[in-house]
Amino acid sequence: MSRPDLVPLLAQIRATPVIPVVTIEDARHSIQLARTLVDAGLPIVEVTLRTDSALDAIAAMVKAVPEAIVGAGTVLAASQIGEAVEAGAKFLVSPGTPPKLADALAGAAVPALPGCATLSEAMALLERGFELLKFFPAVPSGGTAWLKSVFGPLPQARFCPTGGLDNGNADEFLALPNVVCVGGAWMAPPDAIAAGDFERIARFARGAATIRKPG
Numbered sequence: 001m002s003r004p005d006l007v008p009l010l011a012q013i014r015a016t017p018v019i020p021v022v023t024i025e026d027a028r029h030s031i032q033l034a035r036t037l038v039d040a041g042l043p044i045v046e047v048t049l050r051t052d053s054a055l056d057a058i059a060a061m062v063k064a065v066p067e068a069i070v071g072a073g074t075v076l077a078a079s080q081i082g083e084a085v086e087a088g089a090k091f092l093v094s095p096g097t098p099p100k101l102a103d104a105l106a107g108a109a110v111p112a113l114p115g116c117a118t119l120s121e122a123m124a125l126l127e128r129g130f131e132l133l134k135f136f137p138a139v140p141s142g143g144t145a146w147l148k149s150v151f152g153p154l155p156q157a158r159f160c161p162t163g164g165l166d167n168g169n170a171d172e173f174l175a176l177p178n179v180v181c182v183g184g185a186w187m188a189p190p191d192a193i194a195a196g197d198f199e200r201i202a203r204f205a206r207g208a209a210t211i212r213k214p215g
Helices: 004-015 027-040 052-064 081-088 101-108 119-126 143-151 169-172 190-195 197-207
Strands: 016-022 045-050 069-073 132-135 158-160 182-184
Touching: 004 045, 004 132, 016 197, 027 045, 027 052, 027 190, 027 197, 045 052, 052 069, 052 081, 052 143, 069 081, 069 169, 101 119, 119 132, 169 182, 190 197
Parallel strands: 016 045, 016 182, 045 069, 132 158
Antiparallel strands: none
């Protein structure tokens, strides 16, 4: 959204526009995961609040790997905002954004990327002052064709598409003028995290870090 505290995050996103979206079942893996992603060139990490370990993982990452910019994803309720910020989350991401959640995210102490999947949802979020929106699930919801079609009526909107993206199509999304960054789990698959296979994650992450926005 258009707030001063989004400016530093946007600067980092423009430098490294691929954001790993990670789901961590065991917080003991979190520090090495963060270090692996940062060393591979992916310092911005979204930790989904889908597990009981998520908040502990965020706190551990923030403390042990200060170079990582760690956010909380899958924010579904206003009550999770304070918990995530207290754990150290530097930004918040929601998969969708009903009105009460949108109001709460607009008043959060850190930047938020609220989720949308339709033109009406995007317009409602723009009315609340948000400008950087999560487009989810991107590929099932129309992918690059949808983003191209909304650029005309909503040229001020900027998106971070996630859902169905991978090394094979991320660059197609980043080539669009209304896409600032992309997110996905392909560089840190849940099975690799659970197995502690950080060599595999490092290999995938290094490949993802080479993806850049044209120009």
